[in-house]
Amino acid sequence: MTTATSGTAAARAAGRPKPATMAQALQRAMRDAMAEDPAVHVMGEDVGTLGGVFRVTDGLAKEFGEDRCTDTPLAEAGILGTAVGMAMYGLRPVVEMQFDAFAYPAFEQLVSHVARMRNRTRGAMPMPMVIRVPYGGGIGGVEHHSDSSEIYYMATPGLHVVTPATVEDAYGLLRQAIASDDPVVFLEPKRLYWAKSDWSPEAPARVEPIGRAVVRRPGTGATLITYGPSLPVCLEAAEAATAEGWDLEVVDLRSLVPFDEDTVAASVRRTGRAVVVHESGGFAGPGAEIAARITELCFHHLEAPVLRVAGFDIPYPPPMLERHHLPGVDRVLDAVARLQWEAGN
Amino acid sequence: MQQRSSTVQEPSAAQAHRPTPPAWRPRTDPAPLLPDAEPLRVLGTDAAADADPALLRRLYAELVRGRRYNAQATALTKQGRLAVYPSTTGQEACEIAAALALEERDWLFPSYRDTLAAVARGLDPVEALTLLRGDRHTGYDPREHRIAPLCTPLATQLPHAVGLAHAARLKGDDVVALAMVGDGGTSEGDFHEALNFAAVWQAPVVFLVQNNGFAISVPLAKQTAAPSLAHKAVGYGMPGRLVDGNDVVAVHQVLTEAVTRARRGGGPTLVEAITYRIDAHTNADDATRYRADGEVEAWRAHDPVLLLERELTERGLLDEDGRRAAAEAAETMAAELRERMNADPVLDPMDLFTHVYAEQTAQLRAQAAQLRAELDAEDENR
Numbered sequence: 001m002t003t004a005t006s007g008t009a010a011a012r013a014a015g016r017p018k019p020a021t022m023a024q025a026l027q028r029a030m031r032d033a034m035a036e037d038p039a040v041h042v043m044g045e046d047v048g049t050l051g052g053v054f055r056v057t058d059g060l061a062k063e064f065g066e067d068r069c070t071d072t073p074l075a076e077a078g079i080l081g082t083a084v085g086m087a088m089y090g091l092r093p094v095v096e097m098q099f100d101a102f103a104y105p106a107f108e109q110l111v112s113h114v115a116r117m118r119n120r121t122r123g124a125m126p127m128p129m130v131i132r133v134p135y136g137g138g139i140g141g142v143e144h145h146s147d148s149s150e151i152y153y154m155a156t157p158g159l160h161v162v163t164p165a166t167v168e169d170a171y172g173l174l175r176q177a178i179a180s181d182d183p184v185v186f187l188e189p190k191r192l193y194w195a196k197s198d199w200s201p202e203a204p205a206r207v208e209p210i211g212r213a214v215v216r217r218p219g220t221g222a223t224l225i226t227y228g229p230s231l232p233v234c235l236e237a238a239e240a241a242t243a244e245g246w247d248l249e250v251v252d253l254r255s256l257v258p259f260d261e262d263t264v265a266a267s268v269r270r271t272g273r274a275v276v277v278h279e280s281g282g283f284a285g286p287g288a289e290i291a292a293r294i295t296e297l298c299f300h301h302l303e304a305p306v307l308r309v310a311g312f313d314i315p316y317p318p319p320m321l322e323r324h325h326l327p328g329v330d331r332v333l334d335a336v337a338r339l340q341w342e343a344g345n
Numbered sequence: 346m347q348q349r350s351s352t353v354q355e356p357s358a359a360q361a362h363r364p365t366p367p368a369w370r371p372r373t374d375p376a377p378l379l380p381d382a383e384p385l386r387v388l389g390t391d392a393a394a395d396a397d398p399a400l401l402r403r404l405y406a407e408l409v410r411g412r413r414y415n416a417q418a419t420a421l422t423k424q425g426r427l428a429v430y431p432s433t434t435g436q437e438a439c440e441i442a443a444a445l446a447l448e449e450r451d452w453l454f455p456s457y458r459d460t461l462a463a464v465a466r467g468l469d470p471v472e473a474l475t476l477l478r479g480d481r482h483t484g485y486d487p488r489e490h491r492i493a494p495l496c497t498p499l500a501t502q503l504p505h506a507v508g509l510a511h512a513a514r515l516k517g518d519d520v521v522a523l524a525m526v527g528d529g530g531t532s533e534g535d536f537h538e539a540l541n542f543a544a545v546w547q548a549p550v551v552f553l554v555q556n557n558g559f560a561i562s563v564p565l566a567k568q569t570a571a572p573s574l575a576h577k578a579v580g581y582g583m584p585g586r587l588v589d590g591n592d593v594v595a596v597h598q599v600l601t602e603a604v605t606r607a608r609r610g611g612g613p614t615l616v617e618a619i620t621y622r623i624d625a626h627t628n629a630d631d632a633t634r635y636r637a638d639g640e641v642e643a644w645r646a647h648d649p650v651l652l653l654e655r656e657l658t659e660r661g662l663l664d665e666d667g668r669r670a671a672a673e674a675a676e677t678m679a680a681e682l683r684e685r686m687n688a689d690p691v692l693d694p695m696d697l698f699t700h701v702y703a704e705q706t707a708q709l710r711a712q713a714a715q716l717r718a719e720l721d722a723e724d725e726n727r
Binding site for chain 2: 041067072073075077078080081082083084085086087088089090091105108109112113116117118119120121122123124125126157158160180181182211257258259261262
């Protein structure tokens with residue numbers, strides 16, 4: 001994902017856009033949305049003067065004023081609860097939860113109000129808001145800074161759950177999330193915040209609707225299904241797998257809810273084998289749902305059981321041990337090796 | 346530390362050169378924020394003479410209607426027409442005053458117990474009761490009536506009121522939000538966070554706590570050690586007001602002042618109304634397990650309808666004809682409510698999937714198709 005420094009210079013020399021990070025693309029998405037629509041309000045802890053602890057809201061308060069990009073009191077339920085009231089009055093709040101594990105105090109507001117408001121008012125009062133949550137590990141964070149909390153949100157009807165894995169998607173998906181009339185939990189993979197690409201805000205952004213998965217690498221032997229922070233792991237594993245003669249396809253879900261079962265099923269029917277890869281724990285994790293659906297939809301095309309490569313079912317470990325917990329290339333390849341190649345082609 | 350002495354000494358040379366700590370001063374003067382020592386009472390005092398007779402008559406008609414509404418709704422639970430009804434019998438003064446203190450453009454944020462406030466604000470009682478009948482979570486368009494959905498998770502509607510009032514102020518609209526909560530709800534974290542946000546943002550919100558003595562069975566003494574719930578306001582930097590919650594004129598006065606103050610940019614107010622839940626928590630509760638009959642009887646003597654009736658009668662504003670007219674109007678409302686609630690609501694099960702998202706997901710479309718097939722099979726087998 002990272003463009004080397006020499007590549008950057010070459011790109012500049014060739015007149016190509018300056019590499020942008022995912023954090024910058026997210027900032028740009030909010031900036032453009034705020035410029036287009038005065039109803040868009042950014043709020044959260046440290047999002048104003050500081051520009052957020054990851055600098056994702058950098059410059060927004062300066063450009064749009066503190067009423068549009070607001071440093072709130074340090075209280076997540078209050079942040080989300082007041083955002084509900086703001087949405088009731090016609091605003092489109094974009095809420096930042098500072099870290100995955102710090103979003104839990106807001107859970108009641110999310111489950112009992114944000115997710116249900118459209119339903120309990122029979123469509124009269126939708127909740128157009130985005131809840132941005134930096135999530136996942138791999139950044140050496142101390143306790144409570146590295147959770148994969150996506151399954152809690154996926155299990156709550158009424159929410160969309162979206163997570164970008166590329167810089168371009170970070171911009172496009174966040175614009176779509178802000179434009180959505182439904183609440184979107186927007187999970188930002190922390191360890192990809194500084195990933196760079198040649199995407200530029202000046203170039204026309206390819207914006208696709210929420211709910212479409214994408215094939216990041218075509219292949220014929222097996223499908224790796226993943227999202228967010230595990231996409232680079234899967235792409236690297238797919239490259240390494242060629243040495244073993246395995247041609248792997250990699251599907252980036254981009255949206256966990258809605259779940260694009262058409263793209264996933266089409267891929268698995270082609271390849272006949274599937275491995276779901278994510279940082280979240282395996283037991284009752286996202287992969288459990290995905291594997292069940294693949295089995296239901298593709299049973300007669302499968303050459304092997306659907307496997308999962310997931311984080312262990314443990315509280316997120318101390319940073320000095322996290323590399324043993326996070327699914328890496330080797331663990332993905334080990335799973336691929338167990339896909340009963342001898343039985344099929 | 347060893348050199349500390351009990352005798353007063355001149356500062357030593359070292360102490361004289363010790364740097365002074367950074368200056369500190371309170372962020373705001375707490376004295377004006379403190380509630381009065383006694384709940385405000387108007388009825389039965391000299392202040393009652395200043396009350397507008399037209400307002401008193403209006404309040405009386407609403408109180409009588411509200412009392413009858415509570416009785417009718419409770420009866421509907423016994424007839425199986427309501428799944429549950431949390432009564433506000435004895436608390437009608439708070440419910441009515443909250444509704445009448447607001448302008449049409451303002452917003453009311455009721456808890457599940459506050460259907461009467463919504464009805465007093467003009468909502469169709471049948472629409473107000475759908476949550477408790479069990480056919481629709483919210484039976485009305487909140488934006489049309491500027492009444493937020495009846496809120497069951499305690500105190501979670503309070504931050505909504507703050508956010509809405511804040512948004513209105515950002516848009517330049519002079520809209521006030523009035524949020525209702527009970528004494529038990531003040532122990533919730535959302536109560537604290539809502540009041541803190543409201544004060545920091547100086548949002549035009551009024552918080553009305555109806556302290557009716559009990560959170561289901563748990564008395565206030567097990568809920569808080571604060572001098573009063575109104576005192577909690579001081580910690581947030583907003584004024585706290587104490588009022589006799591059974592004195593409808595006093596509650597109306599305090600809420601109107603707080604609403605006016607909020608509308609003028611003066612920020613939020615916390616109002617604690619001292620009242621009493623004459624009925625059990627709901628029809629499913631048995632209040633004799635946690636409180637004595639004598640306590641209930643003492644509060645019956647301090648009844649909100651009785652207090653106003655006495656005042657009006659003494660001032661010659663209410664005679665037997667007026668009393669009968671109010672009772673008849675209330676009876677008409679009750680009869681109409683009874684008749685309309687006796688009709689079974691017409692529900693389409695396919696609506697289950699209609700308002701989950703703006704656009705149905707593929708998964709929900711599949712589930713809707715499954716239910717459709719089940720319903721069709723039921724029809725065929727009928």
